Amino acid sequence: MTTTTFSVRGMTCGHCVAAVRDELGRIDGVTGVDVDLDSGAVALTSTGPVTADAIAAAVDEAGYAVAGV
Secondary structure: OOEEEEEEEEOOOOOHHHHHHHHOOOOEEEEEEEEOOOOEEEEEEEOOOOHHHHHHHHHHHOOEEEEOO
């Protein structure tokens, strides 16, 4: 298992968290996504490494921006 942590900008509510969690969960190999609304911190658990590009694309698809991977 691999855990990747990063921050997401722009989330303001539970719907935002759900949208980010849903899009990240669609990445192949992702087994869990933990999102903290207050800090914007995200911990993504996967069966192997997930590229920064894949993370950024998923977060962008949800309508938000990655602050750092």
